[in-house]
Amino acid sequence: MIYREAGQFKASYEADMQIFPIRQDRIAIAAIVLFAFVGVPLLASEYWFQAIITPALIFSLAALGLNILTGYAGQLSLGAAGFMAVGAFATYNFMLRIDGMPFLVAMVLGGVCAALVGIVFGLPSLRIKGFYLAVATLAAQFFILWVLVKFPWFSNYSASGVITAQEIAILGWTVDEPVEKYLLTLAVVTVLALAAKNMARTHTGRAWMAVRDMDVAAEVIGIPLMKTKLQAFAISSFYCGVAGALYAYTYLGTVEPEAFNLDLSFKILFMIIIGGVGTVLGSFLGAAFITLLPIFLNQLFHALFGDSLPPAFASNVELMIFGGLIIFFLIVEPHGLARLWQIGKEKLRIWPFPH
Amino acid sequence: MTFFFEVLIAGLLSGMLYALVALGFVLIFKASGVFNFAQGAMVYFAALTFVGVGEKLLLWFGWAPGSFASFLGSLLVTLAAMVVLAILIERFMLRGLVNQPLITLFMATIGLTFFIDGLAQLIWGSNVRGLDIGITDEPVMWLLDSANMLVSKFDLTAAAIAAILVAVLTVFFQYTKTGRALRAVADDHQAALSIGVPLERIWVIVWVAAGVVALVAGLIWGARNGVQYALSFTALKALPVLILGGFTSIPGAIVGGLIIGASEKLAEVYLGPYVGGGIDSWFPYIMALAFLLIRPEGLFGEKHIDRV
Numbered sequence: 001m002i003y004r005e006a007g008q009f010k011a012s013y014e015a016d017m018q019i020f021p022i023r024q025d026r027i028a029i030a031a032i033v034l035f036a037f038v039g040v041p042l043l044a045s046e047y048w049f050q051a052i053i054t055p056a057l058i059f060s061l062a063a064l065g066l067n068i069l070t071g072y073a074g075q076l077s078l079g080a081a082g083f084m085a086v087g088a089f090a091t092y093n094f095m096l097r098i099d100g101m102p103f104l105v106a107m108v109l110g111g112v113c114a115a116l117v118g119i120v121f122g123l124p125s126l127r128i129k130g131f132y133l134a135v136a137t138l139a140a141q142f143f144i145l146w147v148l149v150k151f152p153w154f155s156n157y158s159a160s161g162v163i164t165a166q167e168i169a170i171l172g173w174t175v176d177e178p179v180e181k182y183l184l185t186l187a188v189v190t191v192l193a194l195a196a197k198n199m200a201r202t203h204t205g206r207a208w209m210a211v212r213d214m215d216v217a218a219e220v221i222g223i224p225l226m227k228t229k230l231q232a233f234a235i236s237s238f239y240c241g242v243a244g245a246l247y248a249y250t251y252l253g254t255v256e257p258e259a260f261n262l263d264l265s266f267k268i269l270f271m272i273i274i275g276g277v278g279t280v281l282g283s284f285l286g287a288a289f290i291t292l293l294p295i296f297l298n299q300l301f302h303a304l305f306g307d308s309l310p311p312a313f314a315s316n317v318e319l320m321i322f323g324g325l326i327i328f329f330l331i332v333e334p335h336g337l338a339r340l341w342q343i344g345k346e347k348l349r350i351w352p353f354p355h
Numbered sequence: 356m357t358f359f360f361e362v363l364i365a366g367l368l369s370g371m372l373y374a375l376v377a378l379g380f381v382l383i384f385k386a387s388g389v390f391n392f393a394q395g396a397m398v399y400f401a402a403l404t405f406v407g408v409g410e411k412l413l414l415w416f417g418w419a420p421g422s423f424a425s426f427l428g429s430l431l432v433t434l435a436a437m438v439v440l441a442i443l444i445e446r447f448m449l450r451g452l453v454n455q456p457l458i459t460l461f462m463a464t465i466g467l468t469f470f471i472d473g474l475a476q477l478i479w480g481s482n483v484r485g486l487d488i489g490i491t492d493e494p495v496m497w498l499l500d501s502a503n504m505l506v507s508k509f510d511l512t513a514a515a516i517a518a519i520l521v522a523v524l525t526v527f528f529q530y531t532k533t534g535r536a537l538r539a540v541a542d543d544h545q546a547a548l549s550i551g552v553p554l555e556r557i558w559v560i561v562w563v564a565a566g567v568v569a570l571v572a573g574l575i576w577g578a579r580n581g582v583q584y585a586l587s588f589t590a591l592k593a594l595p596v597l598i599l600g601g602f603t604s605i606p607g608a609i610v611g612g613l614i615i616g617a618s619e620k621l622a623e624v625y626l627g628p629y630v631g632g633g634i635d636s637w638f639p640y641i642m643a644l645a646f647l648l649i650r651p652e653g654l655f656g657e658k659h660i661d662r663v
Contacts, residue, residue: 076458130458134461138591262591325466
């Protein structure tokens with residue numbers, strides 16, 4: 001009843017081609033964004049901003065980046081965290097070495113650096129695919145971290161290799177409170193998520209999906225493989241790079257190259273598997289799920305066993321639950337949480353009739 | 356020059372160990388089309404179980420680790436554990452994923468990696484353990500005397516064990532009925548099922564075989580470097596070996612392992628000082644990548660023809 005698009009006629013091409021053609025979707029998205037910008041800052045506590053919402057948003061962005069590459073363009077990558085590291089360290093260096101560099105510009109430039117590195121490591125995808133490529137992206141992961149650790153120039157010769165994020169100032173607005181950091185993160189994520197949603201349905205996104213579904217066929221119908229694949233690598237790495245910059249600046253504050261290790265890459269991969277491969281919504285759901293799960297488990301263990309539990313036990317059980325969930329999701333719902341929402345939408349559309 | 360050969364031989368021998376882990380990958384991939392990322396975790400699990408059981412045997416029966424009785428007891432229990440693990444994996448993971456895209460199966464094995472790592476440490480704890488399998492890590496005397504070269508006896512034994520394992524596996528895959536069934540499963544799950552290949556049993560066999568290879572690799576690596584979480588990462592070392600040698604080729608895994616092992620050590624010794632060292636974390640990957648640009652299917656991989 002509520003979710004029924006009957007009567008919504010499109011009278012112009014513009015109306016037909018908008019990102020959310022159904023009115024209910026538009027209203028829902030607007031309401032969610034409005035709530036995120038106005039409601040959440042009023043409701044949530046400092047702890048929530050620092051430990052849960054901001055990192056979840058940042059991971060959503062990284063997952064979005066990986067989803068573009070793996071979900072839309074079908075190029076399996078295990079190096080997402082490497083590109084995040086490039087973004088974080090490039091942003092740091094732009095801020096450090098250029099006087100009066102605005103943070104947002106530095107962040108975009110950091111993303112561009114990540115995109116360039118992404119293109120370089122995407123080059124093998126022209127020759128190899130599937131597992132071979134997945135393994136090849138590990139080269140990016142290890143090589144980037146090695147460079148950042150071995151050449152102290154990148155961390156401004158700090159003894160421990162740790163970089164400390166400079167103060168963020170945007171047009172005289174100093175971002176230092178958790179709420180402000182959240183709002184900044186949210187703004188960046190909203191813009192990039194809408195851009196991704198838009199890209200996915202344009203010529204670019206369709207070309208990605210064609211390459212994903214069958215690259216030989218895509219080439220036959222005239223999609224330039226090289227351009228499409230490298231574009232996917234570049235845009236994906238850009239997203240990851242920006243996420244990395246936010247990770248360093250609005251979440252952690254101080255960060256070392258080791259923070260962007262293989263585990264983080266896997267985590268981001270898990271986010272898109274659980275959230276839904278090849279959906280924008282899935283990136284958010286997956287990131288929220290993976291961020292909240294350890295906190296939830298922690299609470300659960302605490303409630304069940306009190307303080308008597310050795311910490312190693314909890315972390316091992318957590319590993320097992322993580323792994324088990326991945327397998328469970330792949331078996332039961334390979335399209336992830338986003339698919340559940342889609343099913344819900346279909347049901348709503350025909351409600352109150354069951355079929 | 357002697358130094359060069361020393362480095363080369365040390366590299367070749369450690370490459371043999373990489374090849375051993377890579378072999379586990381090839382085995383499962385060749386026989387079921389699954390790219391098993393969890394092989395490293397299985398190596399860790401096997402080694403940890405072996406050591407853990409040894410400790411329990413000492414506690415219950417007073418069999419000291421390293422003694423023959425303890426070795427045999429631990430070996431049997433660990434083998435049994437690997438069989439149980441294979442059955443559980445088949446029952447709870449693979450059966451639900453029949454005929455899914457191979458990428459999905461691959462991601463499931465990443466999940467499996469986490470699960471096994473967690474399980475191993477949950478049961479046996481995460482302390483670093485020593486492992487004694489009765490082979491000492493000392494230089495071979497006559498080589499030291501005659502050519503003035505340091506070659507570890509341990510490495511040589513490990514290489515010999517790996518060679519025997521490869522020979523057995525090759526025979527098994529090429530000349531037995533089960534071997535043929537395995538290859539049928541790798542080509543197409545559903546087609547294999549429909550001509551009467553017992554998919555479930557085949558999968559269990561494959562994973563048991565991979566478990567045995569993991570156990571051998573775990574024993575050798577564990578005896579070398581101690582049984583610790585880092586063992587799980589030996590899998591990452593084996594990956595460039597795989598892409599170099601081709602995913603489906605047992606000889607490829609061996610040759611790839613030798614090349615990677617040797618070039619990694621040589622690069623570390625001769626190139627490392629110019630760029631600050633520690634390049635063995637990525638050098639194999641970059642090398643394998645560069646190689647793939649010339650020959651995308653790897654050294655011995657099957658040439659793949661794309662059709663629409």
